Amino acid sequence: MSADRRHAKGSGGAAPYARALRVNQVLRQVVAEELERLADADERLRLVTVTSVDTAPDLRTATVYVGSLGEDVKEALVERRVQLQRHVGRQVRMKRTPKLTFAADPAVAAGARVDEVLRRLHDSAPTGEEPPGVPER
Numbered sequence: 001m002s003a004d005r006r007h008a009k010g011s012g013g014a015a016p017y018a019r020a021l022r023v024n025q026v027l028r029q030v031v032a033e034e035l036e037r038l039a040d041a042d043e044r045l046r047l048v049t050v051t052s053v054d055t056a057p058d059l060r061t062a063t064v065y066v067g068s069l070g071e072d073v074k075e076a077l078v079e080r081r082v083q084l085q086r087h088v089g090r091q092v093r094m095k096r097t098p099k100l101t102f103a104a105d106p107a108v109a110a111g112a113r114v115d116e117v118l119r120r121l122h123d124s125a126p127t128g129e130e131p132p133g134v135p136e137r
Contacts, residue, residue, distance in 0.1 A: 023059065024052065024054060025053075028053040031087075031100070034083075034087045042076055042080070044076035047068075048067070049067035050064060050066055051066065052065045059096060061101065062099070063100075065103055066103075066104060067105055068104060068108065074102065081102075085097050085099065
């Protein structure tokens with residue numbers, strides 16, 4: 001195998017991954033800043049936290065994960081989607097502006113479930129005792 005072929009083959013895998021991470025981070029920041037600005041006009045967006053963005057490999061779509069996605073928040077985000085995409089298009093230099101979709105962050109939901117289990121364990125422990133597995137202080 002020639003050196004040119006090895007170089008071309010080896011560099012193809014790492015660069016898109018690093019680029020996708022950078023794109024996701026930039027999109028998260030831009031969308032979060034715009035949502036903060038829009039919250040002044042739309043109360044439904046006041047406590048929305050953008051936790052991450054996951055862009056498709058072809059960069060045509062991006063899922064914006066938010067901390068909590070109640071029905072009123074989801075409705076507000078869908079109403080403002082085009083405006084958010086337009087803002088992304090102005091702020092981020094990309095060949096195409098990805099179509100944004102919104103979803104609740106599964107990590108936040110999983111964390112809430114863990115907290116609930118720990119709370120139930122703590123509440124069910126006899127008074128004065130720590131639940132099993134919890135170190136004494």
